[in-house]
Amino acid sequence: MAKLFRAVILGPPGSGKGTISERVASSFGLQHLSSGDFLRENIAAKTEAGVLAKTYIEKGALVPDHVMTRLMLPRLVEMTRHSWLLDGFPRTLAQAEALNSACELDVVISLNIPLETLKDRLRHRWIHPASGRVYNMRFNPPRVQGVDDISGEPLIQHEDDKPEALVARLRHYKDVAKPVIDLYRAKGILHMFSDTETDRIWPYVSSLLSAKIPTDLADAQRATTH
Numbered sequence: 268m269a270k271l272f273r274a275v276i277l278g279p280p281g282s283g284k285g286t287i288s289e290r291v292a293s294s295f296g297l298q299h300l301s302s303g304d305f306l307r308e309n310i311a312a313k314t315e316a317g318v319l320a321k322t323y324i325e326k327g328a329l330v331p332d333h334v335m336t337r338l339m340l341p342r343l344v345e346m347t348r349h350s351w352l353l354d355g356f357p358r359t360l361a362q363a364e365a366l367n368s369a370c371e372l373d374v375v376i377s378l379n380i381p382l383e384t385l386k387d388r389l390r391h392r393w394i395h396p397a398s399g400r401v402y403n404m405r406f407n408p409p410r411v412q413g414v415d416d417i418s419g420e421p422l423i424q425h426e427d428d429k430p431e432a433l434v435a436r437l438r439h440y441k442d443v444a445k446p447v448i449d450l451y452r453a454k455g456i457l458h459m460f461s462d463t464e465t466d467r468i469w470p471y472v473s474s475l476l477s478a479k480i481p482t483d484l485a486d487a488q489r490a491t492t493h
């Protein structure tokens with residue numbers, strides 16, 4: 268059995284984690300687990316963690332570490348036999364240490380995107396809540412404005428993407444993310460990317476992963492996901 272591949276993508280809201288994660292999932296057959304999408308699934312399903320998490324998300328605050336860790340680590344145990352890419356978790360040092368005690372990461376991608384670009388992107392971000400599919404009225408608009416291409420259901424904007432909630436989240440993100448980035452840099456697995464366009468970052472991410480993911484593994488996983 269080829270060695271499995273474990274990666275994390277870090278970045279502030281609007282930095283392109285979801286966009287890049289989708290491309291990684293389809294190009295390399297990694298399973299993409301987004302903490303935000305998983306939280307929204309739990310909120311919609313009214314699980315204990317979902318009900319609790321909702322109270323924090325509505326305030327634009329982070330969900331407490333012990334709630335996140337208790338939610339995410341069992342999900343990763345279910346994914347043990349897959350290579351995966353984690354998006355939006357870990358977000359704090361405590362979460363990173365909990366993850367590190369559970370598994371060994373191969374690559375951490377960190378997106379460093381200018382504040383004005385983030386604000387502009389999120390102002391035009393529309394999401395299909397049920398699937399987590401992400402659109403942007405400028406970058407990748409839906410065929411019909413406000414409607415999900417696949418399901419035909421309405422698109423929404425996240426409350427916490429609104430400019431007033433966003434500024435608070437971005438400021439908080441920087442303080443919280445720094446020790447996580449420092450930890451993975453010290454481990455020698457951090458790869459930082461900066462640009463205003465994902466399309467310019469993607470070739471570098473793709474060649475990094477092509478070099479890191481054993482080809483037999485990538486072929487095997489592409490076979491299972493298509």
Ligand SMILES: Nc1ncnc2c1ncn2[C@@H]1O[C@H](COP(=O)(O)OP(=O)(O)OP(=O)(O)O)[C@@H](O)[C@H]1O
Nearest residue numbers: 279280281302303324328329330335355356357358
């Ligand atoms: N790892 C985490 N730790 C704590 N709270 C989290 C975590 N991941 C998500 N959340 C909570 O869920 C909310 C929605 O997460 P989501 O990732 O969809 O949006 P985000 O954090 O604003 O990032 P982005 O907009 O880049 O997707 C966050 O604002 C935060 O309150």
Ligand SMILES: O=c1ccn([C@@H]2O[C@H](COP(=O)(O)OP(=O)(O)O)[C@@H](O)[C@H]2O)c(=O)[nH]1
Nearest residue numbers: 281282283284285286388392402403406465
């Ligand atoms: O080069 C890019 C990459 C992404 N986006 C859009 O910006 C928003 C944020 O992207 P994403 O959700 O992938 O970022 P995340 O919050 O997951 O880091 C979404 O509407 C994307 O469609 C964009 O306009 N240009």
